[in-house]
Amino acid sequence: MKKWILSTALLLLAAAGTGWYLMSTQAEAMTEQEVKEAVEKSAEEADEKLQTYEEEGKNPFGSEKRQNELTDSDYQSYIHSMSHQKVKADKKWGFTTIHPERIDWLLEGLDQTTLTHKQTYEEILTKWHAGDFSTADEDHNRIWTLQNGNVGKATGLLSPQEEAQLMQKRKN
DSSP, rough: HHHHHHHHHHHHHHHHHHHHHHHHHHHHHHHHHHHHHHHHHHHHHHHHHHHHHTTOOTTTTTTOOOOGOOHHHHHHHHHHHHHHEEEESSOOOOOOOOOHHHHHHHHHHHGSSSTTTHHHHHHHHHHHHHHOOTTTTHHHHHHHHHTOOOOOOOEOOOOOHHHHHHHHHHOO
């Protein structure tokens, strides 16, 4: 009986390991050209979405809220949902494609409203505006902490291949 339990446990462990290996190598299997094409397609889709929002009189996040109406909760929600494009986390609620127009809009809005955590938002958005996402996982977790997060803490950054695969699945 013990041998059967041990054999079954080893078999399950091997199957789980094989599944994890196949999933992790699948992301790395994308060529540089495929990654580039996925990123370009995602950027085009985001541009189209932003154009639609503008035509509908909405902000770059699809809401009717204006910059001078933004609250700490809005900033946290917008930054958090954009950070999901770059970070590894067990759970991710919300997704918004990172786009320069969105970052610029949020940066401009900082001068139009009073916010408790304005400096935090400004630090994150200024880095992102410069194209620096090297600490997006830490940025995510700063916002996640402000939101009293207890599930979905970022554990690192996605590889370019993982990010491209995510972008193929999610559109916003």
